[in-house]
Amino acid sequence: MLIAKGLKKNYISKEKNGFFRSSVKTIEAVKGIDLTIEPGKIVGLLGLNGAGKTTTIKMLSTLLEPDEGSCSVDGLDLVKDAFKIKHIVNMIAGGERMVYWRLTATENLEYFGKLYNIPKNELKNRIDGLIEFVGLKERANEPVEKYSKGMKQRLQIARGLINDPKYLFMDEPTLGLDAPIARDLRKFTKSLAREKGKGILLTSHYINEIEELCDYVYIIDQGLKIMEGTPKEIASIVANCTNQYKIKMLDFSEKLKSQFETFLRTVQSDYFIEAADGGYEIDVTSHMDIQGELIALLSQHTKIISFAAMEPKLEDAIITLSEVKAYEQIHA
Amino acid sequence: MNKYMLSSIKAEAIKQHKSVYHSSLMYFSMLIWPVLDLFAAYYAYKPFEGSATSEFIAKWVGDDKIFAFILFGSISYMFFKCFVQSAWRFSYERVSGTLELIYLTPSNRLGIMLGNALASLFESAWMFTVFCIGALVFFTDLYISSAFMLVIAIFSLVIPSICWGIFMNSLFMFSRDTGIFFTVFQSPMELFGGAKIPYPAFPIWAKLAGGIFPLTWSANIVRKIFMHGVALNDIQIELLLLSLICIGLFLLTLLLLKKSEAYARKTGNMALF
Ligand SMILES: Nc1ncnc2c1ncn2[C@@H]1O[C@H](COP(=O)(O)OP(=O)(O)O)[C@@H](O)[C@H]1O
Ligand SMILES: [Mg+2]
Numbered sequence: 001m002l003i004a005k006g007l008k009k010n011y012i013s014k015e016k017n018g019f020f021r022s023s024v025k026t027i028e029a030v031k032g033i034d035l036t037i038e039p040g041k042i043v044g045l046l047g048l049n050g051a052g053k054t055t056t057i058k059m060l061s062t063l064l065e066p067d068e069g070s071c072s073v074d075g076l077d078l079v080k081d082a083f084k085i086k087h088i089v090n091m092i093a094g095g096e097r098m099v100y101w102r103l104t105a106t107e108n109l110e111y112f113g114k115l116y117n118i119p120k121n122e123l124k125n126r127i128d129g130l131i132e133f134v135g136l137k138e139r140a141n142e143p144v145e146k147y148s149k150g151m152k153q154r155l156q157i158a159r160g161l162i163n164d165p166k167y168l169f170m171d172e173p174t175l176g177l178d179a180p181i182a183r184d185l186r187k188f189t190k191s192l193a194r195e196k197g198k199g200i201l202l203t204s205h206y207i208n209e210i211e212e213l214c215d216y217v218y219i220i221d222q223g224l225k226i227m228e229g230t231p232k233e234i235a236s237i238v239a240n241c242t243n244q245y246k247i248k249m250l251d252f253s254e255k256l257k258s259q260f261e262t263f264l265r266t267v268q269s270d271y272f273i274e275a276a277d278g279g280y281e282i283d284v285t286s287h288m289d290i291q292g293e294l295i296a297l298l299s300q301h302t303k304i305i306s307f308a309a310m311e312p313k314l315e316d317a318i319i320t321l322s323e324v325k326a327y328e329q330i331h332a
Numbered sequence: 333m334n335k336y337m338l339s340s341i342k343a344e345a346i347k348q349h350k351s352v353y354h355s356s357l358m359y360f361s362m363l364i365w366p367v368l369d370l371f372a373a374y375y376a377y378k379p380f381e382g383s384a385t386s387e388f389i390a391k392w393v394g395d396d397k398i399f400a401f402i403l404f405g406s407i408s409y410m411f412f413k414c415f416v417q418s419a420w421r422f423s424y425e426r427v428s429g430t431l432e433l434i435y436l437t438p439s440n441r442l443g444i445m446l447g448n449a450l451a452s453l454f455e456s457a458w459m460f461t462v463f464c465i466g467a468l469v470f471f472t473d474l475y476i477s478s479a480f481m482l483v484i485a486i487f488s489l490v491i492p493s494i495c496w497g498i499f500m501n502s503l504f505m506f507s508r509d510t511g512i513f514f515t516v517f518q519s520p521m522e523l524f525g526g527a528k529i530p531y532p533a534f535p536i537w538a539k540l541a542g543g544i545f546p547l548t549w550s551a552n553i554v555r556k557i558f559m560h561g562v563a564l565n566d567i568q569i570e571l572l573l574l575s576l577i578c579i580g581l582f583l584l585t586l587l588l589l590k591k592s593e594a595y596a597r598k599t600g601n602m603a604l605f
Contacts, residue, residue, distance in 0.1 A: 011600055058600070063435060065597040086438040098429045102351040114343030115439035117336050159433070 002037040002060070002167055002199060004078075006069035009055050029055040031223035032069065037167060037199040042189065044214035044231070045203040048318055052223040053203035054093075057169045060201065061091040073167065087116065089167045092160035094153070094175035101145040105136050105155050108144065109162055116163045130158040134188070150181035157188060167199045168192065174209060186213055207317075211235050219318065226321045242316035245284045245291065248305040249298060252280045256301040263297055279305060287320050336440040343439075344447025349454060352421070369410075373402045373528050392530035400559050405528055408551035411453070411493040412525070416518045418452040419497070419504035426505055426602045435596065441589045442498070449497030453490070475561030484564065484571075485557040492546035492574055495581040502588040506604040521545045546581070549574040 011027040030052040037043050047053050058064040060071065062082040071078035073085050099108050106127060113123040131140045134154040144152060153173070160168060170189065174182040190213060192198045204210050210217055211231045219227040219234065227237065252273065264271055269286035284294065291309055298304055393401045425431040434444060476482055500517070504510050524534065524542030531539065531548055542548045549570050556562040556570075564571075592604040 055600070061436060063432060063597065064600055083438050086436060091436060093429075098433060100347065100351055100430065103347065107347070107350060111343050111347045112433070112437065114339045115336075115434065115437040115444075117339045117438075163437070 001039070002035075002071070002073045004033065004035050004060065004069065004071040007033045007056065007059055007066045007071060008068040009052075009059060009064060010067055011055075028223055030059070030066075033218075033220065033223075033225055035201075035218055035225075037201055039166060039199045040193055040197045041215045042193045042200045042202055042213050044210040044217040045201060045220060046205065046207065046210050046217055046234075047203070047220040048205055050222075051220045053220065054171055055223075056220075057091060057093075057171045057201065057203060060167075061089055061169050062086055063091075087163060088165055089169065090160045090163055090165040091169045091171065092156055092173055093171040094173055094177075099144055099152060099155055099159065102143055104143055105131060105140045105147075105158070108155060109158055112159050112162045118163070126162065126164065127158075130161055133161075134158045150177060150184070153177060153181065153185065154188075157185070161192075165198065167201070169201045171203050172205070173202070174204070174206070182209075189213055207235070207238060219321065221318050221322045226318070237321075238317035240287075240289065242320065243284075243286045243289050243291070244310035244316070245282075245286075245294060246306075246308040246310060247282045247284070247294065247298065248276065248279055248307075249282070249302045250279045250305065251302040252282075253301060256298070259301075260297065263293065267293075285316065334440075336438060337443040340440040340443030341447040341450065344444045345451040345454075346447075348418075348422075348448050348451035352418075352451070370403065370406045373406055374399060392533050397559060401530070401555065402528065404555045404558055405551050408489060408547060408554050409522065409525065409528075411489045411550070412496055412521065412545075412547045414452045415449065415493070415497040415500040416504075416514060416521075418448070419500035420510055420514070422448055422501055423504040423507070423510055431505070431602060435593065441593065442586065445498040445501045445585060445589065446494065448501055449494050452497060453493060474558055476558060477561040477563050481557050481561075481563065484567075485554050488550050488553040488571070488574060492550050492578050495578040495585075496546050498585045499581040499588075502585045502592070506588055506592040506602070508603040508605070521547055524548070525551065543573075544577070546574060546577045549577065 007030055008028075009030040011029055013025050013027060014022045015025050016022045033052070033056055035043065035045075035056075045053050045056060055064065059066050059078070060073075062078065062085055065079055074088060076085050076088075078085060100111070103111070109127045109130065110123065113127065118126065131137055134157055136151060136154060136158070139147065139151065144155065147155070157173075160170075173189070174185055177185065186209065189200065189202065193200050202210070202213060211234070214231050217229060217231050217234045218225055227234065229237070260271075264284070264286075267286055267288050267290055269284060269288075269290065271285075272283040274281055284290075295304065295307060425434070434441075476485075500513075503513060507513065520541060522528070524538050525545045525547035531542060531552060534542060553567050553570050553574065556567055588604070592602070595604050596602050
């Protein structure tokens with residue numbers, strides 16, 4: 001079991017303000033994160049760009065030392081036993097540059113395998129197995145530069161499994177991949193946990209991906225956890241805090257306008273209107289489900305041409321959740 | 333951690349070799365360049381034959397020994413020359429992200445630097461063989477005093493050049509501005525390292541500048557062994573200086589490796605300076 005408690009990481013960066021002058025800026029990338037990963041389970045880390053996902057993953061994979069907090073990986077200490085932990089964890093990040101293009105898939109895996117000092121015969125068997133697993137068997141002895149993006153990504157997965165890690169951290173592995181390849185990759189990920197019993201931490205900013213794969217989800221924003229739960233719980237919360245409606249209607253009279261705005265104020269929601277061929281189009285964003293009320297109010301005054309409730313968006317949910325969190329902190 | 337040393341050296345040497353020598357054209361150019369280099373050096377002296385400059389060099393080298401002087405200088409230089417280039421190439425691993433993947437593993441970091449240097453040295457060793465055969469064909473008047481001194485000559489080339497190689501590798505790997513090292517190391521080493529101009533002919537400041545390059549002493553030792561048939565006693569000072577420089581380079585490399593990884597873990601920044 002991997003148990004992290006209160007992980008914190010600051011980056012100190014120098015900013016140039018001229019030829020000779022520079023100032024130091026501290027970026028609090030991760031401000032205290034707790035998480036647990038069990039073998040055989042997929043844990044999701046969901047957050048917008050800059051939320052601190054990569055920083056968290058780098059701390060767990062021993063590339064970064066936490067400024068504060070502690071983490072134990074099967075009883076080993078993340079800082080003191082970093083070299084031992086390297087044997088039982090591995091990381092996969094998106095980005096196709098991160099293998100040797102001039103080498104073949106087999107040669108790439110041999111290289112990384114030797115860095116783990118895996119005995120020759122065992123390494124050979126493992127490489128054969130991995131190449132089969134990621135479906136690169138036919139092309140295993142071609143240089144990587146001839147591979148497609150998806151094949152490079154699959155090689156990257158094989159590389160991440162070369163030390164047969166107990167815990168695998170995947171940093172936005174589907175970023176920039178075409179839909180079918182991303183789907184394949186999700187299938188892989190699932191079988192890694194279910195069949196091979198690996199504990200997986202997966203970061204993403206796609207809520208659907210997280211919903212499909214994860215057993216448990218943490219949502220982080222600006223370095224802080226704002227929510228955790230099962231994907232079902234998360235999805236329903238996300239759906240609840242971002243309700244977006246697109247309504248097309250015939251008229252928008254002054255009377256309707258004033259009643260409409262009064263109503264939206266009571267539910268703290270915003271709207272946006274524009275004239276569209278022969279009528280008006282309204283976008284409403286709300287933290288609450290106000291579908292019934294909207295239909296009732298509008299249909300009293302005008303004819304509704306179309307009414308659409310939009311898919312919940314993670315961005316909106318996170319903004320709402322962090323607002324709620326800030327509110328709770330002030331009033332705690 | 334020591335059992336990781338060997339497998340890291342081997343893995344890195346093989347990887348480096350495979351990613352650089354991926355075509356047979358590379359082997360061909362490895363042969364062509366040193367030969368061109370040698371002729372360029374020789375004909376740089378040629379026009380001055382009988383002139384004051386030539387007299388000047390002959391004064392230090394001996395009239396009949398100019399070609400041998402250049403030959404053994406070139407051989408020595410070849411052992412060191414490849415490292416600036418290969419370290420610069422190696423440093424791309426920081427930019428492309430593969431260095432981070434190496435840091436993910438429990439590999440021996442010094443082993444990686446050594447393996448990489450050894451792969452580059454392969455290039456030199458290949459040329460060395462070609463050159464030595466050439467030298468033996470053209471000069472029957474080599475004055476090696478014993479087989480033991482031949483071994484000393486080879487060691488004085490191989491060990492310092494590997495120390496130089498791992499130092500260059502770590503310097504380039506952990507620096508943001510590698511361009512400056514090209515300027516600082518490549519040409520000065522060629523000029524002041526005594527590969528083409530006799531070291532004793534330098535003014536004192538150039539002697540000091542040249543003295544810090546292991547090449548200076550390696551070339552010196554190799555020439556004395558092959559051209560003057562010296563015994564171990566006659567090159568004690570050179571061997572001592574060379575050993576000190578090697579130890580210094582080795583310790584600096586260890587320090588750079590330690591510091592840079594700790595710095596990367598603290599700041600998330602792979603470049604130390
Ligand atoms: N090496 C670094 N130096 C300085 N700031 C950094 C560095 N890496 C990340 N950051 C900053 O830390 C914050 C968190 O980044 P990151 O962990 O990469 O987030 P995410 O992966 O969720 O997009 C961001 O504000 C980012 O700009
Ligand atoms: Mg990221």
